[in-house]
Amino acid sequence: MRVTLQDLVEKYKQNIYAVSFSITKNREDAEDVVQDTFYQYYASKKEFDSEEHIKAWLLRVAINKSKNMVTSFWKKKKVSMDDYLETLSFDTPESKDLFETVLLLPDKYKVVIHLFYYEDYSVKEIANLLGISESNVKVRLNRGRSILKERLKEDWEDDK
Numbered sequence: 001m002r003v004t005l006q007d008l009v010e011k012y013k014q015n016i017y018a019v020s021f022s023i024t025k026n027r028e029d030a031e032d033v034v035q036d037t038f039y040q041y042y043a044s045k046k047e048f049d050s051e052e053h054i055k056a057w058l059l060r061v062a063i064n065k066s067k068n069m070v071t072s073f074w075k076k077k078k079v080s081m082d083d084y085l086e087t088l089s090f091d092t093p094e095s096k097d098l099f100e101t102v103l104l105l106p107d108k109y110k111v112v113i114h115l116f117y118y119e120d121y122s123v124k125e126i127a128n129l130l131g132i133s134e135s136n137v138k139v140r141l142n143r144g145r146s147i148l149k150e151r152l153k154e155d156w157e158d159d160k
């Protein structure tokens with residue numbers, strides 16, 4: 001027996017999300033598990049005895065994927081931002097403040113600023129890495145710089 005993926009998603013998405021969230025304790029990870037679980041059903045050619053069998057299989061897959069995610073290398077090696085900052089060395093306190101301010105930027109600006117200034121990638125290389133146009137990289141760099149300028153200006157004026 002096979003049921004369409006659309007029908008299964010409508011019926012069991014919340015159940016799978018709930019069981020996954022209870023294990024991962026993270027919304028994004030639980031959403032990833034839901035997607036991976038339904039993809040595994042879609043990719044499998046397994047025949048099921050009944051819809052209850054499908055539901056049980058989906059929940060078992062979600063539980064296993066959730067447990068794997070929690071015990072994965074990446075989750076075990078994850079460190080807090082404070083711990084990460086302690087491993088870095090900065091020439092001056094201003095350099096550290098600048099780096100921390102860069103980390104507070106929205107992702108699309110943070111990534112290009114970091115790649116350009118800290119990793120020494122060219123605009124062309126960043127465009128290739130991110131799969132966006134060079135002009136888009138330049139726009140993000142300019143907007144990121146503007147945000148940094150405003151934030152650092154505020155911090156500097158607060159210190160006076």
